Amino acid sequence: MGSRWAELIVDAIDPPRLARWWAEVLDYRLLYDDTDIVGIGHDEGSQPSIVFVRVPETKMGKNRLHLDLSPDDDAAELERLVNMGARRVDVGQPGEAAWTVLADPEGNEFCVLRAPLT
Numbered sequence: 001m002g003s004r005w006a007e008l009i010v011d012a013i014d015p016p017r018l019a020r021w022w023a024e025v026l027d028y029r030l031l032y033d034d035t036d037i038v039g040i041g042h043d044e045g046s047q048p049s050i051v052f053v054r055v056p057e058t059k060m061g062k063n064r065l066h067l068d069l070s071p072d073d074d075a076a077e078l079e080r081l082v083n084m085g086a087r088r089v090d091v092g093q094p095g096e097a098a099w100t101v102l103a104d105p106e107g108n109e110f111c112v113l114r115a116p117l118t
Contacts, residue, residue, distance in 0.1 A: 005048045007039075008067075010108065011059070015052035018106055022050060025069075025081065059107045062091055067110045068099065074115045078102075081112065 012018040019038035023030055031039040031049060041049030071077035078100055082088070086102040089109055093101055099111040 007048060008050045008065075010050060010052050011055040012052045012106055013055070013058060014106070015054050018104065019050070019052040021084065021105055022052075024084065026050075063109045066108070068113055069110065070113045070115075072115055074100070074112055078112055 010018070010022075015038040016033055016035060019030065019033070019040050022028070023040040026040070028040040028042060028050070031041050031044055033039075036054040038052045039049050040052075041047070069077065081102055085105045089101050089103045091101050091109060093099070098114045100114075101109055101111055103109050
């Protein structure tokens with residue numbers, strides 16, 4: 001029997017702030033918050049969830065793991081995310097890439113995939 005993905009753990013300087021930011025991005029809700037560890041997800045007990053854990057050091061270097069978001073309207077989603085505090089970053093992606101690389105408020109990279117043509 002294989003494993004099931006239960007949680008993604010994200011180190012954070014300010015877990016409550018980053019968790020709330022990602023909850024808004026993903027339309028998740030806050031599952032628990034004890035200041036040093038904050039969980040978000042669709043519903044209590046649903047998987048996967050994302051857990052933000054307080055660490056003392058800031059992020060260093062490029063992520064080794066990141067989320068890819070697949071919106072219905074990538075242009076509108078990019079605008080929304082940038083308005084929420086995301087910023088565009090260059091991690092060496094090709095100019096014609098079918099994705100845009102952004103960073104969250106603590107610098108964690110993630111991608112917004114180009115919406116499929118209909």
